[in-house]
Amino acid sequence: MPLKKRSPQWPWQGLLVLILVGMAAGLWFATQRVHYEWRWERVPQYFLYQADEPQVAPAAGTVQAIHGDGATRTVDIAPATGGAPLQVTVASSSLQVKVGDTVAADDDIGTTPHWRIGPLTQGLWITIWLSFVSGFIGLIIGLITGLCRLSPNPTLRGLAVLYIELIRGTPLLVQIFIFYFFIGTVLNLDRIVAGVGALALFAGAYIAEIVRAGIQSIPRGQSEAARSLGMSSTETMLHIVLPQAFKRVLPPLAGQFISLIKDSSLVSVIAITDLTKSGREIITSSFATFEIWFTVALLYLLVTSVLSQLLFWLERRFARSD
């Protein structure tokens, strides 16, 4: 029998390129229709910008000399109280004094440029930090709840089921509002604490179900073997079941963490300046609506794909002992 010939791939790859080009053209045409003026050059300053920091006279005195050339000048000020001259360095273009001028303490001499972190970078950092902390807490909550869900004790099991159903049955946005306006007010919580709390509780419920499924996927023989070798049920869970379950739940856990990063954008409604909130604030001042939203989306994509690569690598490392 002749081997089945593999059909050529290039026509389909060509079609893929064609579709992508078509979509890009459509986008371009659509923006042309609304007469949108793209100003991508405005975007970088929101990551990092140069700010002028004023330099002042450290004490009252007289400008004795100005030396240096090029970008910076150094001003020697002889203090009125006597003693060695004090030096202040400023950018050449911002120099505001001449030799012989009398200056009082805290008078402007000039400015020096400094690099500052822009709101997009700050928002990105808040988003990463927020996701990490609430993911970590969510993992602990999920682990405990997942174990409770499988507990023979009806109280623990009932509490776990109630919590999971409550969280999975209501929208995250509503949970955030409740957490901030109700629990936050009652317990006098900071908005960041309320945001982290809401996200952690939300993630915890989903992680609990992942943990439960992972534990249940380990054959009963494994824990029975461990028990017959003298391990208590707690030790068995710790040394035999959980290490194996962890390996199996990595892929769904990765999905959950990626979701968490995206869901964290909802905390912008309680005025936490995460990536999304920063984007909205920048738009009000720059009017570069399209550019900023595209940039924000790209930043989320960057964070999530780095995380997914990291977990993929971890998964492959663990898979070696199977």
Place this chain on the structure above:
Amino acid sequence: MIPFLELNAIDIVYPPKRVVQAVSLCMENIGISCLLGPSGCGKTTLLRAIAGFEPLQQGLISLEGAELSRPGWTLPPEQRRIGLMFQDLALFPHLSVADNLAFGLRGWKRSERRARVNELLRLVGLADLAQRYPHQLSGGQQQRVALARALAPRPRLLLLDEPFSSLDVTLREDLAREVRGILLREGIGGLLVSHDQFEAFAFADQIGVLREGRLLQWDSAYHLYHRPADRFVADFIGQGVLLPGRVVAKDRVWTELGEMDLPPLTDATPDDAVDILVRPDDVVHDDSSILQAEIVERAFRGAEFLYTLRLPSGARLLCLAPSHHNHVLGQRIGIRLDIDHVVLFRRD
């Protein structure tokens, strides 16, 4: 004397089914026994109850005089010092061979633990595979690791749940014999669960036949074969046929193949309709015999032929004959019965 392992009138219920009913058995001394029965007879459930994974509804389990289980109370498995070897082995996939073995040795001194692991590796012949992971081993090697792991903490009793069933026949019997040797040398009791009588014969001194949750007979292999207490045991162990007969006197029974003496103490009254158990090796091929039977089937077994014979009445017999007696189908051959202990069951 305190018996080694004692099960007293055990009931185990999976609602609504009573999977083990009134099972009592006793291993007097440290030895090797087997629970034999078809699948679904409750043998694995019984084993799990001894290991401490199934609670009892009725009865008592004790090991060396200490109570292990009674209704409403079960000593946790980890405190029983009973080892387990499963059908699926349940090796820990995330631990190396050496770590699998050392797992049951937590709490031992480091040097003692290492010495015990090395000793076990040598015992099962895996000394050079200590750092491998279970998935890197062959089926037979995995079996050995599972055995060594179960033996590591020096249990008093090792329970084996059809651990050899995934191996091919020759390896299975070799390993069963090897395990037997190791258990005897280490002074550890063994209780095997199996549906394979040859595995049971190769492994155990005492065998219990189970059917539908009841223990029918608890005896040596020899007695199970030659003196089955029950029709099911007679049928399940070995081959043979039940030949109709009639008790003619207190100690005589008539069959188509002649009259036979009944063993003393047989509970039979004249005129009872009975069935006599006739094993293939009870039927001897003898050309000088006046009894004739027709060959209707034959199976070559190497050293011997297993002939299926038809008697004039239509009843069938099995006959084991040396294989140089090469007869053809339809041929009539002379036979004679050579039964030294008649087993009979009353027909209802």
